Amino acid sequence: MTKLRAAELEYKLDDERIVDGASLAVENGETVAIVGPSGAGKSSFLRLLNRLDEPTGGTVYLDGTDYRTIPPERLRKRVGMVPQAPALREGTVRENVTLGPRLRGEAIDEGRVEHLLDDVGLSGYADRRASDLSGGEAQRVAIARTVINDPKVLLLDEPTASLDGESETAIERLLADLLATGERTVVLVTHDERQAERLADRAARFVDGRITDVGSPREVMT
Numbered sequence: 162m163t164k165l166r167a168a169e170l171e172y173k174l175d176d177e178r179i180v181d182g183a184s185l186a187v188e189n190g191e192t193v194a195i196v197g198p199s200g201a202g203k204s205s206f207l208r209l210l211n212r213l214d215e216p217t218g219g220t221v222y223l224d225g226t227d228y229r230t231i232p233p234e235r236l237r238k239r240v241g242m243v244p245q246a247p248a249l250r251e252g253t254v255r256e257n258v259t260l261g262p263r264l265r266g267e268a269i270d271e272g273r274v275e276h277l278l279d280d281v282g283l284s285g286y287a288d289r290r291a292s293d294l295s296g297g298e299a300q301r302v303a304i305a306r307t308v309i310n311d312p313k314v315l316l317l318d319e320p321t322a323s324l325d326g327e328s329e330t331a332i333e334r335l336l337a338d339l340l341a342t343g344e345r346t347v348v349l350v351t352h353d354e355r356q357a358e359r360l361a362d363r364a365a366r367f368v369d370g371r372i373t374d375v376g377s378p379r380e381v382m383t
Contacts (some may be wrong), residue, residue: 162188162338163187163189163225164187164188164223165348166184166187167206168219168221169219170221171183171216171217172206173217173218178207179205179369180205185372189349191362192347192360192361192362193364194361194363196366196381199371203369205370206367207219208209211240211314212228212237215218220291223314227328238261238312240313241308241319242318243300243304243315243318246323251292251293252292253260254290255287255300258287261310262310262334274287274309278305281308281335282331283298296324297328297331299306300320300324301332304373315347315350318350320332321333331357332383337360357378357382358379
């Protein structure tokens with residue numbers, strides 16, 4: 162069953178086509194990696210998938226429903242995004258992780274917060290200041306901040322690109338554990354083609370704003 166389908170997506174900025182008629186179907190529980198050269202439009206395409214940027218053409222279907230009919234707040238809860246730069250807020254790890262539920266006025270389940278922090282390898286970090294975290298720790302908080310909203314689709318934008326080797330390995334291991342459950346549909350933008358092979362079921366290559374190849378990661382890489 163198709164979970165997320167981009168249909169002829171287009172994004173123009175100052176008359177430049179950043180994304181140019183990109184179409185892609187992602188099946189329920191599947192992980193698809195978006196690969197390609199820098200400046201090809203990969204991250205812009207990802208931002209269109211939950212309307213962080215508004216398409217200038219085409220649309221996206223979530224479970225067969227045109228996402229333009231879904232209120233943005235509800236859409237972004239169902240299609241969560243972890244950006245390349247975590248952009249944590251001032252305050253504690255707990256305050257950052259629970260940002261979404263608090264903005265929606267929902268009760269906070271402290272037991273779930275602790276369990277989630279344990280899942281991302283940050284047990285005991287709830288009261289630490291976000292400003293004191295390393296890059297790898299901040300990225301873990303960003304993942305937990307998105308996962309707490311129970312998104313059915315997870316968008317990951319270069320989740321290990323700015324990390325050192327040890328942190329990159331730890332975050333990739335965490336992502337592999339999250340993806341192994343098959344409970345979430347994932348679109349992963351990565352510059353690391355080996356990472357795409359390790360984590361993704363399929364890959365799509367972006368060149369000049371267009372998807373030029375779709376297939377198994379190995380097929381697309383070669």
